[in-house]
Every structure is written in structure tokens, then in C-alpha cells.
Amino acid sequence: MNITAREENGITIIEISGKMDTAISPAVHEKLVALRSEDGSNVLLNLSRLDYMSSAGLRALLALAKQLEKEGGALRICNLNKVVQEVFEIAGFNSILKVFPSESEALASF
Amino acid sequence: MQKLEIRVENRLSEIEVATEKFCEFVKKYDLPDEVQSKVSIILDELLTNTISYGYDNEEEHFIELHIEIQEDRLFITLADDGTLFNPFQHAAPDTEAAVDEREIGGLGIHIVRNLMQKVGYKRSGNRNVVTLT
Numbered sequence: 001m002n003i004t005a006r007e008e009n010g011i012t013i014i015e016i017s018g019k020m021d022t023a024i025s026p027a028v029h030e031k032l033v034a035l036r037s038e039d040g041s042n043v044l045l046n047l048s049r050l051d052y053m054s055s056a057g058l059r060a061l062l063a064l065a066k067q068l069e070k071e072g073g074a075l076r077i078c079n080l081n082k083v084v085q086e087v088f089e090i091a092g093f094n095s096i097l098k099v100f101p102s103e104s105e106a107l108a109s110f
Numbered sequence: 111m112q113k114l115e116i117r118v119e120n121r122l123s124e125i126e127v128a129t130e131k132f133c134e135f136v137k138k139y140d141l142p143d144e145v146q147s148k149v150s151i152i153l154d155e156l157l158t159n160t161i162s163y164g165y166d167n168e169e170e171h172f173i174e175l176h177i178e179i180q181e182d183r184l185f186i187t188l189a190d191d192g193t194l195f196n197p198f199q200h201a202a203p204d205t206e207a208a209v210d211e212r213e214i215g216g217l218g219i220h221i222v223r224n225l226m227q228k229v230g231y232k233r234s235g236n237r238n239v240v241t242l243t
Contacts, residue, residue: 021129021150021154022154022158023122023123023125023126051143051146051147053151054151054218054219054221055155055156055217055221056154056158056218058217059217075186082144083144083148083151086225087151089219090205090224090225091217092205092206092207092219096207
């Protein structure tokens with residue numbers, strides 16, 4: 001698992017590669033929370049290099065979304081591969097999280 | 111026919127060992143990445159459940175995992191000697207609820223059920239046997 005972050009127009013763009021499963025997701029969540037720039041920040045997760053995600057990964061994303069919302073910020077997610085997209089659809093996460101096909105579309109939505 | 115047998119001890123750290131063995135199997139038979147990802151998700155969900163909640167003692171137990179590919183179809187069997195538990199008897203979670211109302215329990219099994227075409231369970235002696243195709 002590898003996580004990198006950069007800033008663009010005040011938005012924190014985070015890329016996660018590898019997998020988000022039971023063993024790794026709690027650490028990913030901690031890192032995501034630490035990477036958000038300040039209270040009320042907007043975060044975009046680019047998952048183009050994420051191989052797969054289990055329910056533990058979904059739980060981490062949901063916790064992050066709830067935390068950002070509480071702080072007045074927002075979460076956007078983009079570039080899901082086919083398997084992650086399927087997991088999102090099964091779990092109904094397409095309707096509770098804001099998911100976009102590309103980074104540019106996700107950035108434009110903030 | 112390609113076949114893989116894995117014996118997993120009831121420790122959460124063993125899930126990664128099982129997943130790595132399956133990755134080697136995927137490479138050996140040049141199976142699609144999608145199969146590797148989906149089976150890794152299924153192993154993570156089912157083994158986490160069994161190891162975390164399936165035993166009422168601190169003793170060492172083993173979960174037997176059998177994966178087979180026949181004519182492009184994947185067959186998975188997991189057998190454990192944990193307490194009687196049919197993972198597929200519970201209702202699916204509410205996947206329509208809003209973000210602040212969302213409860214996550216049962217989501218893993220819901221994902222497993224929907225990633226595969228058919229899921230089954232039987233209690234055989236003192237063993238839970240889960241089958242997936």
C-alpha cells in the first residue's frame with residue numbers, strides 16, 4: 001500500500017495504490033485523516049492505482065466522509081477500476097459518496 | 111482443471127498468507143487480475159468473519175480453503191470447525207441509507223454474495239462449509 005498527497009487550488013488530492021482490506025484499512029484511514037490539510041478541508045481520493053477494496057476499505061472511506069462532512073469539508077472520489085466500481089455498486093456507495101470517472105470532473109465538482 | 115488447497119490458522123495475520131498463495135496460483139495459471147481481486151476480497155471478508163467471531167475458545171484452529179477452476183468457472187469452498195454460523199442467512203444491509211444513517215454491519219457478506227453467482231452453506235458434522243461459484 002502506498003499513499004501520496006498533493007494540493008491543487010486548496011483541495012487535497014490523495015492517491016492510494018495497492019489494496020484496502022481488513023489488515024490495511026485502519027492505517028489508511030489514520031493516514032487519510034492526517035493528510036487532510038485543516039478543518040473544513042476538501043479531499044479528493046484518486047483510486048486509479050487501487051487494485052481492490054473490501055468492506056473494511058468502504059468503512060474507512062465512510063468514516064472519512066462523515067468526518068469531513070462534520071468539519072464542513074467534502075470528499076470526492078474518482079477513477080475506480082472495474083472491481084472497485086462493482087464493490088461500490090453492490091454496497092450502494094455510489095449514492096452516498098460522490099464518485100466521478102475522472103480527476104478533472106471530480107475537481108470541478110467542489 | 112487447476113486446483114489450490116490452503117490451510118489457514120485462525121489468526122488475522124494468516125489472511126495475507128492465504129491471499130499471497132492465491133496470487134501465486136493466479137500467476138501460475140495466468141488468470142485475469144479481476145479474478146485475483148475478487149477472490150482476495152472474498153477471502154478477506156469470510157476469513158475475517160470466521161477468525162474474529164467463529165471460535166469461543168483461544169485454541170488453535172484451522173480453516174481449509176479449496177479453490178478450483180473448471181472450464182473458466184471458479185469454485186471456492188471454505189470449511190472451519192467454528193461455532194455454527196451460516197453467513198448467508200442474514201438479511202442484506204440497507205444499501206440505500208444516507209451517509210449519516212449508514213450502518214456497516216453485514217456489508218462484507220453482502221459483497222461476497224453479489225460478487226459470486228451462487229453461494230451455499232451446510233453444517234457438516236462440527237464444520238461450517240461455505241461454497242461459492
